[in-house]
Amino acid sequence: MDTVPSDMHATITVNLQQAQNLMYTDPIEADTFAIKAHDLVDRDQPDQLELLSDILQVRGFINRKQRLYEKALPFYEESVKICEQLHPDGLELARAYKQTAISHNLLDNHDAALDQNEKSLRLLEKIFPEAEETATAYDFHGTILDNMGLTEQAIEWTLRGAKMKQITAPHTISRAHTCGNAAERLWKLGRHEEALEYNKTEEEIRNATQKGTPPMKRCYRQAMQLHSALGNSAKAEEYAALLTALD
Numbered sequence: 001m002d003t004v005p006s007d008m009h010a011t012i013t014v015n016l017q018q019a020q021n022l023m024y025t026d027p028i029e030a031d032t033f034a035i036k037a038h039d040l041v042d043r044d045q046p047d048q049l050e051l052l053s054d055i056l057q058v059r060g061f062i063n064r065k066q067r068l069y070e071k072a073l074p075f076y077e078e079s080v081k082i083c084e085q086l087h088p089d090g091l092e093l094a095r096a097y098k099q100t101a102i103s104h105n106l107l108d109n110h111d112a113a114l115d116q117n118e119k120s121l122r123l124l125e126k127i128f129p130e131a132e133e134t135a136t137a138y139d140f141h142g143t144i145l146d147n148m149g150l151t152e153q154a155i156e157w158t159l160r161g162a163k164m165k166q167i168t169a170p171h172t173i174s175r176a177h178t179c180g181n182a183a184e185r186l187w188k189l190g191r192h193e194e195a196l197e198y199n200k201t202e203e204e205i206r207n208a209t210q211k212g213t214p215p216m217k218r219c220y221r222q223a224m225q226l227h228s229a230l231g232n233s234a235k236a237e238e239y240a241a242l243l244t245a246l247d
């Protein structure tokens with residue numbers, strides 16, 4: 001016999017939905033609703049555990065958005081424990097591991113970040129072996145390694161993500177971001193011609209939707225540096241002019 005959600009379940013859900021609706025635009029107000037929902041949860045009620053995991057994810061996000069990284073991490077870690085219980089092989093757990101990895105990376109806990117992202121990847125490779133979300137996780141693995149100074153290892157993961165997104169998400173900002181990461185890491189390794197190819201792809205995608213934005217400026221600056229390194233002075237000057245026009 002299916003369990004009928006309680007009135008309390010409905011009240012918690014309403015507060016959670018309010019928090020989710022506000023968390024991108026008004027994180028402080030969103031947190032008041034998330035705290036209300038959190039305070040109402042009874043951990044002994046099985047129908048509320050799923051809600052609790054979602055609340056913890058929202059509270060982690062809200063604190064991270066305010067750069068309260070140390071405060072955010074325990075919310076994500078507690079969500080992982082619930083997902084390990086409720087969804088041991090599920091997408092929910094893969095995503096919880098990923099968010100925990102992001103939080104550890106922001107705190108420079110790189111070994112812990114790698115561990116959590118590896119767990120996320122193991123699940124994603126089973127659930128979505130060829131998908132944008134998995135490709136993003138590959139790129140993020142490269143980001144963690146790059147933050148550790150292991151750029152030679154990092155580029156292999158980032159290129160894996162970039163090649164997958166070429167198929168699964170060819171015209172997306174997500175692909176542009178990964179191509180930008182690939183260009184930056186190849187630049188660090190002195191592989192300037194390869195870096196320029198990824199930079200060109202990033203520029204093409206961002207030009208369609210993000211003209212004049214900080215990511216577009218970063219892309220132009222990188223193009224200027226790469227053309228200069230390759231001795232293409234005319235192109236370097238062209239990108240310098242584009243940057244000046246955006247200032």
